[in-house]
Amino acid sequence: MSWAWFHKLGSPKWFFSWSKSWALPLFCVGCVCLFVGLVWGLAFAPADYQQGNSFRIIYIHVPVAMLAQSCYLALGVAGFVFLVWQMKMAPVFIKSMAPVGAVMALIALVSGAIWGKPTWGTWWVWDARLTSVLVLFLLYMGIIALQNSLDDLVLVNKAAAVISVLGLINLPIIKYSVVLLETLHQGPTFTLTKKPEMPPEMWLPLLFSVIGLYCFVAGLVLWRMQTEILKREHRSNWVKQEVMEHGL
């Protein structure tokens, strides 16, 4: 396997021109899939025999919750890559990804609460999954707060990478510990109803919206990275040329 692509990731110029051809298609594919998934799921999929129509929020909640976790995984990997190989694109990625991940975690929390009210009868339960998403959200906010409080770019890059890697190491431990907390406590009064085996009409739209959201976020982050690259490399000649030719 050739590692050339990996080394190219170190060059902002290469990455910029590469991402230019990928951001828009990814974003459009994401939008279309998301639209299909959501319309199908919200309007046409059959209602759940236990939860009725309230289960339909699954088509928002599940993709968002998956994204919230995947984004953090990506942050941690990027942080590791930066600390080991000093790859220039990694901190740009972290900077662009962290707010997106935070928004995903927040939506997951809010949609979960909205879903919880009709099914469990309460907005919030100290359930292991809920707690770990809350912690995840706090970790994201920590990274963002750190990036905003530091001035020096070199320090911002290193600091964000260090805290992302640390979070990645700690996240499984946090998850394990909150699961333990729950099993040793008396069981929660409200439990998630056992999900029936889903018929294809129900999980196909879910699949669509999951894939759609992944592509949507990928496109969004590529765009944010392009902006960040232009900001950081504003002195270099290729950026001047780029702006002269294509405008902002």
Add this chain to the structure above:
Amino acid sequence: MTYSSFIRSEFLVLWRRKQDIFNALLFFIIVVALFPIGINSSAEFLAPAAAGIVWCAVMLAILMAVEGMFKEDYWDGSLEQWIVSGLSLPLLILLKVIVQWLVVVAPLLVMMPLFSEMLYLPSLSFWVLIMTLLLGSPSLFFIGAVGAALTMSIKQGAVLVMLLILPFYLPVIIFSTLAVKAAEAGLPYSGLLAMLLAMSLLSLVISPLMTAIAVKASVN
């Protein structure tokens, strides 16, 4: 600079700054006192909650003590001297954290019998609480050191360190309080103590390296 002269000067500086350590301990006392005053002072409430209260207060007090541990070294140029001393930077940081741990945790442990009485902690679980403090607190210091190193160049960084580091402390407090509860219920708790030890050892390996990266990036 040698490792032993480094340790000696660290102890001396901490001795001259004993007021800061006192402040952290006083802070601990106030946080503990908030619970009986603010919620319920009956033994029925306090006895089962005692370990949790103590651990919450310990976490906050330790974070207060650790948060600024590199600030002075940063502003007076000592950090540069650590880096150019030819000694291993992660090892110097490890030594510094251990010195901090000894100086802060020893008085906390001495105060513990008093607080277990004040919170009606069942005498059965007192030694388990001490064990969790001994095994769990090193990881609090090691993780806190990373936060302190990341924020040392900011003049007012205490709140940021809290926001950054407290989520990382959650497993420690969960394992500790569960261990005490298990002991009260007569269940085996050695597995939970082992988890605490494992977390401390893991952070002992990772934190000095990460802190060293943060220190080198901060000294600019």
Add this chain to the structure above:
Amino acid sequence: MQSTASLTISNLWIERGERDLCQGLSFSVQSGEIVRILGDNGAGKSSLLKTIAGVFSPLEGKISYVGEDVTFDRSLLQKDAIYLGHSVGVKSLLTVVENLRWYCPDVSLGVLHEVLELLEITNHVDVLVKNLSAGQARRVALARLWLSNKTLWLLDEPFASLDVRGVTLLEQRIQQHVLSGGLVVLTTHHDLLTLSSRDVVLLP
């Protein structure tokens, strides 16, 4: 102290934040030489010294010391060097003696007092450094130059906040060090009174 040492900088690039400093800088220092780094404010004089000392790494280029490449592992150089920066690394909560003991634990008390006497801070031996003036604190840091036995001295503005007497003392010490085979790289805004140096000019 090594009698024949040499420091060679070749094709060094340093990047600080947004700016490129000393692009492709090369020079070398032999035993018995003083090199003075000149340049405007912000030209990267301090950054150059810090890079040589190993506080941070260069973008490109090679640093060799006694013939060994130390660009990636500076410990060989660091074991044989003293670096004094803008903030001198003197702890304000330690006394003068405690500070010097921290850096030079092997020096006997007799020698320590001799040096402090020479630098005219004997009266303040057991005073916390935070109660000293800026010039006195700097003398405490400079006392390391008399107390330790390192070959390479990297001095960033060593004459700052020193009085005339202090400047003379320091120049004498540098002269003595160079005569016995030491290497000195320094930055200064003062003109050297008694020392002769080779100048390296950093262009912006």
